[in-house]
Amino acid sequence: MRKAVAAILALSMIVGLTGCAGKKEETAPAKEQTESSGEAGKKEGESTAAETTKSAGGDQAPVTLTFWHRDGNTTSNPMFDVIIKDFEEKYPWITVEYTGLAADSYMTKYNTAIVTGETPDVCTISNKDLNTLVAQDALLDLEDSFNQWEEKDQMLPEILDSARFLSGDGKLYMLGYGMTQETSWYNKKWHEEHGIEPAQTIDQLVEYSKKYADKSKGEYYFTLRGGAGSAENLFMFLMSYAGVTSLFQEDGTCNLSNPKIAEGLDVYANLYKEGLVSVDAISNGFKEMVAEFGSGTAQYMMHNSSSVAENEKNLGAENVMVVKPLAGKDGIAVCKAPSFMGAAAFKATKHPEEAALFVEYLASAVGAGYADVTEGRVPVNKGIYEQDWYKENPYYQVYATFAEQGVKFAEFPFWLDGYNEYAKTNITADFQAVLHGEKQAADVCNAWANDLGKMQKEYLSK
Amino acid sequence: MSNKTKKRLIRILTVNIPLVVLFIVTIFPLYWTIVTSLKPENQIMKLPLKYWPSPITFDNYKYIWNNMGFDVYFFNSVMVTVISTVVCTVVSLFGGYAIARYPYKGKKLTYLILLVSQMFPGVVLMIPLFEIFKNMGIVNSPYSLILTYTTVRIPFCMIMISGFVAGVSPALEEAAQIDGCSVLGAITKIVVPTIAPGLVAAGAFAFVSSWNEYVYAFCFLSSERYFTLPIGLKLMKGEFSVAYGSLAAGCVMALIPVILLFAYIQKYLVSGLSAGAVKG
Known part of the structure; x- marks a missing residue:
């Protein structure tokens, strides 16, 4: 026992000492960080020596920007390595320190950083987050620098308008670098083997689901999303079924009380009740749905x-x-x-000009182009339309035809306080109750219409 | 059918088969994680499912180690966990000894405070601790984690160890002291060897809970060079992607030290837990 305790103590000392040594070796980057807004606890002068090596770029003083990405993962981390390297080559006096955050908890990190004054210089956000961050007075107004940016005319005006609208005060705090386009995915090989075109109407989807569902083999045509994040697929299905193109009327009344919506919900729920989708579909979130599609369990996915x-x-x-x-x-x-996703600079940055430069680079045709092709996002910078990969990408050619094929884009009410929570909890739970046969479609649709209508009217009255 | 055969059959049906089923249910997720980690990423979703990887590949391990920073995260986790475990165990030993041996006013209140401190969800302390560490200048450094893990685990470990110390007769220490041993000498030479299972149990608790901790680590650390394994594992699942192979490889990597530790201390741990359960 004595030997074991001695060994543990020795190991901890060695590791501890090595840890301290490791920290010393990392002095240069650690010191560089003092230039960023996020290192308030360190002394300012410390950075000078370490950053001298970066001053080769010209007369500008070396600057280190801290950058947090909202969705760090095996795709985006290497992607930002490349983008940052290119940016640093273009602006040699700027160093960017990248940190990828977990997609399901980045807002906790942002909020903690805002409350404690430890924000990074630049971050990425989704348009859904914009209002929350602006409400905390956390973001830097990018309007002036944007107006001087050489690529400002290449940005899609509707994205800029949307960013200004969602901020709540009409100012521009975020530059988008890519959109996420709702679509339907199908297994091309399977469809070719069966000699059919993918379903393009709800009637076709129901017909194929009935024809190709084989419970004994665990194979289905469609993968239904009944769990986390199901509200979006559900609303798209219901609104398409009923031909309703907006969730709200001008006075705030919610269109979900339309009897055709409830009828559509019955059609949707019957896919589950009749065993035309997998029995797990009731709890399918994103990863389960993609897994069903990717494993060949289902051939069509929204x-x-x-x-x-x-x-x-x-x-x-x-x-x-x-x-x-x-x-x-x-x-x-x-x-x-x-x-849409984009980049923003935090107000507390000590390097607003460099932060704006980086935000603009991420939105530029070069930076955003690489991000969009890597992550499968639809470009919002028209300069990317001229890039070869975009012209040759088969998906984008299809997305481009959506409008002429009768696709109507409906805004889901992310501007309503509490909508995200309501969709996550109430709508998902009610939908699952309908799938279970515990609630009636008409009842839940009326309840949703009532609750959302109340929220929207409250919003309009402000 | 003879009585002996009947009894045997009943035993198989009521004991052996349920135990085998339970074993499979318990072990299968671990087995599946290992198998997934050894498959090429593009074969993980393929049907029919393969219960044995073919071909076996270590690419997922190489990828996360070389490209996703797991070499750094692993080292950080080891450093933070080992230091906090050792400090926590040592402090808890002396604290637990004091509680068990010395009568003083407010002893019950001390016990109560130590117990109550375990009932707060960790997230409540997040912002206050962040502010404190910010003022100390140790936000975004492993020291913030070492300090947090140590202090958060100490109350429970102290209570646990005090139970073990109380079970050791003071006469043993008194005898040692008569023979010229100091108080510290009596603790290290008499008490520690006697309560070794309890120390190991407390240390194992501190080790595992620190090794797996995510919330504080995510909150206090902002640079990838200081990230620990639980944060790294979270990065295997993006908003619209899950790298199952990398995730499984990361999980196996994170499990190895814990499994090795438990394999080594198992004999102490079992006796430690049972002994601690009946003394106080």
């Missing part, structure tokens, strides 16, 4: 453009393709208006 990497990895790039979202009887396919 999801957005960003699952491209997963789908290609699982089925092979040559075996997957996208098609316009499902249309109802009158030919209208309603899909969620694209959400």
Whole structure:
């Protein structure tokens, strides 16, 4: 025992000492960080020596920017390594320190950083987060630097308008670098083998689901999303079925009380009740749905453009393709208006000019182009349309035809306080109750219409 | 059918088969994680499912070690966990000894405070601790984690160890002291060997809970060079992607030290837990 305790103590000392040594070796980057806004606890002068090596770029003083990405993963981390390297070559006096954060908890990190004054210089956000961050007075107004940016005319005006609208005060705090396009994915090889085109209408989806569902083999045509994040697919299906193109009327009344919506919910729920989708579908979130599609359990899936990497990895790039979202009887396919990702600078940055430069680089045709092709996002910088990869990418050619194929884009109410929580909890729980046969479609649709209508009217009255 | 055969059959049906089923249910997720980690990423979703990887590949391990920073995360986890475990165990030993041996006013209150401190969810302390560490200048450094893990685990370990110390007769220490041993000498030479199973149990608790901790690590650390394994594992699942092979490889990597530790201390741990359960 004595030996064991001695060994543990010795090991801890060695590791501890090595740890301290390791820290010393990392003095240079650690000191560089003092230049960033996020290192308030360190002395300012410390950075000078370490950063001298970066001063080769010209007269500018070396600057280190801290950069947090909202969705650090095996795709985005290497992607940002490349983008940052290119940026640093273009602006040699700037060093960017990248940190990828977990996608399901980045807002906790951002909020903690804001509360404690430890924000990075630059971050990426989704358009859904913009209002929350601006409400905390955390972001830097980018309007002035944007107006001087050489690529400002290449940015899609609707994305800029949306960013200004969602901020709540009409100012520009975020530059988008890519959109996420709602679409439908299908297994191309399977469809070719069966000699059919992918479902383009709800009627076709029901017909194929009945024809090709084989419970004994665990094979189905469609993978239904009944768990986390199911509200978006559900609303798209219901609105397309009913031919309703907006969730709200002008006075704030919610259209979900339309009897055709409840009828659509019955059609959707019957896919589950009749065993035309997997029995697990009731709890399917994103990863389960993509897994069903990727494993060949299902051949058709409603999801957005960003699952491209997963789908290609699982089925092979040559075996997957996208098609316009499902249309109802009158030919209208309603899909969620694209959400967009972008970069923003925190107000507390000590290097607003360099932070703005980096934000602009991430939105530029070069920076955003690489990010979009890697992550499967739809470009919002028109300069990217001229790049070869974009012209040759088969998915983007399909997305470009959506509008002329009768696809209507509906805004889902992320501007409403509490909508995200309501969709996560109430809508998902009610939908699962309908799938279980515990609640009636008409009852839950009326309840949703009532609750959302109340929220929207409250919003309009402000 | 003879009585002996009947009894044997009943035993198989009521004991052996349920035990085998339970064993399979318990061990299968671990087995599946290992198998997944050894498959090429593009074969993980393929049907029919393969219960044995063919071909076996270590690419997932290489990838996360070389490209996703697991070499750094692993080292950070080892450093933070070992230091906090050792400090926690040593402090808890002396604290537990004091509680068990010395009568003083407010002893019950001390016990109560130590117990109550275990009932707060960790997230409640997140912002206050962040502010404290910010003022100390140790936010975004492993020291913030070492300090947190040590202090958060000490109350439980102290209570646990005090139970073991109380079970050792003071006469043993008194005898040692009569023979010229100091108080510290009596603790290290008499008490520590006697309560070794309890120390190991407390140390194992501190080790595992620090090794797996995510919330504080995610909150206090902002640079990848200081990230620990639980944060690294979270990065295997993106908003629209899950790298199952890398995730499984990361899980196996994170499990290895814990399994090795438990394999070594198992004999102490079992007797330690049972002994601690009946003394106080």
